[in-house]
Amino acid sequence: MTAFCTYFTSWTTSGIAAARPAIADTTSCKISINYSSSVHLDCWTIQLDSDTELIRNVTRGKNCEFNICTEQQLDALNTVLPYGLDRISMDRSLTTETLAAFVPFSAQEICDSSGVLYGQNAVTRNLVVVDRLAKSSGNGFVLGMTGGGKSFFCKNELVSLRLKYSPDKADFLLLDPEQEYEKVVTELGGEVYHVGQDSINPFDLELDMDERNPLAYKTEFITTFCEKVSEGDGLDAQTKSLIDRAVRTVYKDFLKSKSRYLPPLLGDFRAALQKMDNPRAGELALSLERFVDGALNTFSKPTNIDTGNSLICYSLSGLRDQMKPIGTIITLDHLLGRVMRNYKAGKITFVYADEFALLFQDEDTGKFFSNLWRRIRKYNGYCTGATQNCEEVLASESGRAMLSNTDFVVMLNQSPLQCPAAF
Numbered sequence: 001m002t003a004f005c006t007y008f009t010s011w012t013t014s015g016i017a018a019a020r021p022a023i024a025d026t027t028s029c030k031i032s033i034n035y036s037s038s039v040h041l042d043c044w045t046i047q048l049d050s051d052t053e054l055i056r057n058v059t060r061g062k063n064c065e066f067n068i069c070t071e072q073q074l075d076a077l078n079t080v081l082p083y084g085l086d087r088i089s090m091d092r093s094l095t096t097e098t099l100a101a102f103v104p105f106s107a108q109e110i111c112d113s114s115g116v117l118y119g120q121n122a123v124t125r126n127l128v129v130v131d132r133l134a135k136s137s138g139n140g141f142v143l144g145m146t147g148g149g150k151s152f153f154c155k156n157e158l159v160s161l162r163l164k165y166s167p168d169k170a171d172f173l174l175l176d177p178e179q180e181y182e183k184v185v186t187e188l189g190g191e192v193y194h195v196g197q198d199s200i201n202p203f204d205l206e207l208d209m210d211e212r213n214p215l216a217y218k219t220e221f222i223t224t225f226c227e228k229v230s231e232g233d234g235l236d237a238q239t240k241s242l243i244d245r246a247v248r249t250v251y252k253d254f255l256k257s258k259s260r261y262l263p264p265l266l267g268d269f270r271a272a273l274q275k276m277d278n279p280r281a282g283e284l285a286l287s288l289e290r291f292v293d294g295a296l297n298t299f300s301k302p303t304n305i306d307t308g309n310s311l312i313c314y315s316l317s318g319l320r321d322q323m324k325p326i327g328t329i330i331t332l333d334h335l336l337g338r339v340m341r342n343y344k345a346g347k348i349t350f351v352y353a354d355e356f357a358l359l360f361q362d363e364d365t366g367k368f369f370s371n372l373w374r375r376i377r378k379y380n381g382y383c384t385g386a387t388q389n390c391e392e393v394l395a396s397e398s399g400r401a402m403l404s405n406t407d408f409v410v411m412l413n414q415s416p417l418q419c420p421a422a423f
Contacts, residue, residue, distance in 0.1 A: 116160040132382060133348070135407040139373060142386040144412025150386040151180050153410060154352055157384075161350060162188050167310035170348040173335050174313040177355050181313050190311025195327050196318040199301040202330045203264045205251070206340040215255065219247045221333050222269070224364055228326045229287050242281045246272040266300040267292045296323060299330055307338065325362040332368050343379035351376065356385040360396045370398035374405070390414070 056066055067090065069076040075087035107123040115131035132138040144150045158172060158181075172190070174181050182192045193200075202225060205218050223243050227235055235243070249272045250264040270292050273285040292300045305312065314335070319327040335351065342349045353359065353369070360366035373383050385402070393399035403409075 116157070116164060118157070130408070132408050137377060137405055137407045138382040139377065139402070139406050140382070140384045140408035140410065141403060141406055142384065142410045142412070143388075143390055143414070144410075145388050145415045148388070148413035150388065150412060151354060153412070154354065154384060154386050155181065155184050158184065158350075158352065159188065162311065165348065168347070170310070170350060171338065171342050172311045172350045172352070173338060175316065175331065175335075175351075175353040175356070176313050177316045177358055179315055179317045180354060181352075182315065185311055185313040188311055189309075190313060191305065191309045192313045192315055193305045194315045194318050195331055196298055196316075196320070196323060199298055199304050200330055200334045201263060201265060201301065201303045202299050202333065203250070203266065203269065204303055204334060204337055205254070205259075205263055206337045207255075207259050215248070215251060218251070219244050221329075222247055224329065224368070225326065226284060226287075228329065228364065229291060230284070231287075239280050239284060242273065242276060242278060242284070246276070246281070262302065265302065298323070298327070303334070312338075325365055328359065328362070328365050329368055332365070332372060336372055339376060339379050339381045342381070347380070349376070349379070349381040351381060351383045353383065353385045355387055357387040357393055357399075360393070360399055366396060366398050370402055373402050384408075 052066075052068065059066065069088065072088065078085055079087045107121060109121065109124065109126055111127065111129045112131035112134055113129075114134070115129040118128045118130055120126070121128055132140060142150045142153055158174075161170070162172060174185065176182070185192055202222070203218070205214055207214055223235065223240055226239075226243055246269055250268045254261050254263055266288065270285050270288045273281040273288070276282075290296050314331050316324070316328060316331065339349045339351070351372075356369070359369045373385075376383055387393060393403060
């Protein structure tokens with residue numbers, strides 16, 4: 001709706017074309033309300049009356065108000081000229097909805113002094129500069145359909161943050177299931193680790209964890225790992241007690257040396273089970289045989305990646321379907337250990353998980369990642385999850401909890417079928 005207050009006078013030459021810009025503004029404006037003044041001039045009274053009637057007929061259906069300034073031609077002209085004078089003193093009543101359109105603060109601006117550039121405000125055309133570290137929860141979601149720009153957005157943020165923070169101030173860890181980040185990581189001086197070809201030792205352990213006993217945490221993780229290996233409905237209480245006993249045995253020398261010795265390997269854990277005179281321990285050791293001496297022995301060797309690099313991409317595309325749940329959960333455990341080590345060193349850790357809805361396809365992996373999402377803020381870390389399927393995230397209880405506790409959400413192009421779920 002547009003409102004014009006137009007003053008007509010008859011002592012200067014002009015034509016009907018002088019009124020056409022005002023008419024064009026009236027017909028094109030759909031949302032905002034403009035209160036403006038204009039003067040239509042003509043040297044002949046007959047022509048002026050004709051033009052006035054024409055303009056009124058055209059704009060009558062546009063909720064416009066026109067007034068003829070009889071014997072106020074000079075005052076009308078001085079009012080519309082850029083002098084800042086009001087010689088007509090015309091008032092009109094405005095409803096609350098109409099008046100709200102004149103309030104200049106109709107759009108939210110985000111411009112943190114210590115942030116990085118994310119784009120341009122679509123309403124005000126001002127820059128959007130955000131510092132995620134200043135938010136109560138710096139974790140973030142990037143949601144959008146295929147081709148919507150999720151990976152590009154994450155790469156752009158990664159480059160900006162990488163240039164902002166020096167390697168001794170922040171580390172960047174990426175979970176890449178589709179090999180989309182290898183090139184940008186290489187260009188930024190990072191290292192790409194191919195899970196399934198390179199090796200991660202699931203028994204790597206970070207000591208001096210403030211939140212809980214590190215050995216108790218590792219025992220819980222190894223128990224989950226053994227459940228994946230057994231491919232059953234879960235382990236009973238007796239088997240879990242045997243796992244706990246074997247974990248304490250293989251870490252005994254490592255804990256006494258205060259991590260001066262190398263951490264144990266999966267083969268050491270299997271040997272500790274074989275030494276127990278218990279049929280359940282023997283069955284579990286037999287389940288581990290293919291992961292120690294067989295074709296799936298990827299995780300039975302010491303970690304061989306450069307953990308000193310401040311930018312690491314964990315490429316999960318090389319994992320076979322059978323190894324994906326196990327390989328992903330071992331990668332997440334290694335990633336959490338890196339976050340703990342950075343926290344002790346006073347460093348920030350940024351974690352990116354591309355297509356992270358895939359993590360929720362496995363229940364244990366989804367729970368592990370959800371736990372990481374909640375805890376990482378306490379260790380000066382920040383997670384970013386990118387996915388194209390909003391429904392999968394919202395269908396998971398853990399996914400809904402993660403989304404509700406996130407301050408930074410980027411909504412890119414959404415599929416019409418998923419818009420009700422996304423909003």
